[in-house]
Amino acid sequence: MYLFPDAFKNHFLSLNIQVNCLEFRTGCSEMLLLSASWSRNTTKICQYEKSYSSYPRQMKNANVPSFDAFDALMIEIIKYSNSVSSDDSDIRFLESLGVNVSEKLIEKATKDHARFINELDIVKYVCTEFWSSVYHKQVDTLKTNYQDVYVLIVNDFQPLVKFESIPEGISEIPKYLAFPSGLLKGALCSLGLNCVVAADCEQPPTCKFTVTVLSYRGIS
Numbered sequence: 001m002y003l004f005p006d007a008f009k010n011h012f013l014s015l016n017i018q019v020n021c022l023e024f025r026t027g028c029s030e031m032l033l034l035s036a037s038w039s040r041n042t043t044k045i046c047q048y049e050k051s052y053s054s055y056p057r058q059m060k061n062a063n064v065p066s067f068d069a070f071d072a073l074m075i076e077i078i079k080y081s082n083s084v085s086s087d088d089s090d091i092r093f094l095e096s097l098g099v100n101v102s103e104k105l106i107e108k109a110t111k112d113h114a115r116f117i118n119e120l121d122i123v124k125y126v127c128t129e130f131w132s133s134v135y136h137k138q139v140d141t142l143k144t145n146y147q148d149v150y151v152l153i154v155n156d157f158q159p160l161v162k163f164e165s166i167p168e169g170i171s172e173i174p175k176y177l178a179f180p181s182g183l184l185k186g187a188l189c190s191l192g193l194n195c196v197v198a199a200d201c202e203q204p205p206t207c208k209f210t211v212t213v214l215s216y217r218g219i220s
Contacts (some may be wrong), residue, residue, distance in 0.1 A: 071158055078175050091178045098182020099189075102130075106190040109133065119216045123150050130187050136181075140158045148213040152184070153206065160205035173201050177209075184209055192217045 077097075081090045109130065116122045127139035141153035159176045163169055177199035185197045194215040201207040 005007050020078060039098075051125050070076065074159065074176075074179055078172075082175075090175055094175060094178035095182035095185070098179040098184075099186035100182075101110065102183040102186030105133070106187045110191070116218075118193065118218075119148075119193055119213060120144065122188065122193055123211065126187045126191070127152055134183060150211040150213070152209040152211065154166070154209070155206050156206045160207060163204035173204065173207075174199070177201065178208060181209060184211065188213075 010215045077083075078090070078094065083092055113125075116125065123142065123144075127142050132138045135154075135158070140181045141151075142156045143151040143153070157180075159180075160173065163173060181199045185195060188195050188197075189213065193211075193213050195211050195213045198210045198212075199207060200210070
């Protein structure tokens, strides 16, 4: 049995979103029981069952169940938000959720970290250590024009894998990119980079995040 990571659970709780997750493994399949509450409304949002055979080869690894649970939770949060709000408010909610969660994660992760040298140093940290702490892999490619614009490319982004075989659902992709966009924005802003983050996906499951830095304040 694997419990949903305490770090994420505690930070969702701080946002009045209570998360419970139990995982049961039998052979090559697993079942996740997820429930969540938003403000005063409590809803069991899913009973999620899947087989490892439906995942890419790299997902058939005993070290990734925490990612599976987190991924399943985000999918169900998106489904829930679809049922109670419009597309625009969905995206705003999911992005703000990402911002708030990452602010708390960054505060804990960098408590004993050496001082960052410059804004590129901050972006590199977010692309490597921070991103991998959430998605179990680093950002695949980082590009910059050295004029406050950074492009982060993520190949095989797990939340978008299903859109390879369901092209008619491509209009839903912005919702699946809203939370990670918020994660990036919250992390970078917490480290002194006031920025905006735009997400794009031309060929799922590869996606691109463009970070435009508006101002930089060095922090210790």
